[in-house]
Amino acid sequence: MASPAPPPDIEQIYQAHQPWLKSWLGRKLGDIHCASDIVQDVFVRLLSRSDPTPIKEPRALLTTIAQRVLASHWRREQLERAYLDALAQQPVPLALSPEAHSILLETLHEVDQLLQGLPQAVRQAFLLSQLDGLKQAEIAAVMGISLTTVKRYLMRAAMQCYFDQSA
Template sequence: MTALPPSAQLEIDALYRAHHGWLHGWLRRKLGCAHRASDLAHDTFMRLLAREEPVEAREPRALLTTVAQRVLYNHWRREQVERAYLEALAYMPEALAPSPEDQAVLLETLCEIDRLLDGLPVIVKRAFLLAQLDGATHTEIAATLGISLATVKRHLVRAAAQCFFAL
């Protein structure tokens, strides 16, 4: 994270002092949990601090709502990925289940993959995940998804390019 100029730091400080309580209440109503609301309010201001350009908020609550909605969306997506991962773990024999530490690393990796593939059509994501996580061949992917081999190759290139350029 680059250091913000003092004027931008003062602006975010003033924004925090004036609107943190309101933002926390807004998030609490959305989430139904004061603790999560506190975490996401914190994440919202961290996003503002991570910006490289000044905030210059003419409508501070509109800005905070927009940033907080993105944070909230990411929170819900992470919960969705975590639920799917835990469901998959439930089907795994206990003797083969990864350790809690490995589970945490795997979950972080899955969330990062999900973030990198965000915005791609579902079929492109599925083709990529079949190839990368399941080790499926192009022919197996084509048969599983009911698409041609050429389409599989196009989808894999598209997903790989998205991941590459996102990094």
């Protein structure tokens, strides 16, 4: 389905003022391609306006609309820069191949299954050690148990993982 033709006054305004507006925006932006995009946005807004009164000062109206579109463009650009800066501050994620990802998930599932047979306190001590990297004394402090108990828990968990007793 074809789109309706623009009103005759808008078409005349486009033909008469589009080159001037594109040149004006090109000087402001320093980028004629971006200026062309903004000119199109200006005329789309002009076409979608609900005021039926004839346009008496086309350049003034085009300038006002263009300044609003420019302000929106610059806000969007500023937001994009801030987002990209924030992303740059993040550590580079590890990119796993599908095969490595599958192996990792399978291994995690197996370890989870092995730990299921252990008491909660033993699992917690093991996970604090392996995932959080806590030392035995830190685990004792976190869990409120003795260092000897932590050592015993870690030994039991290691034995369960390395020498699966359910097999």
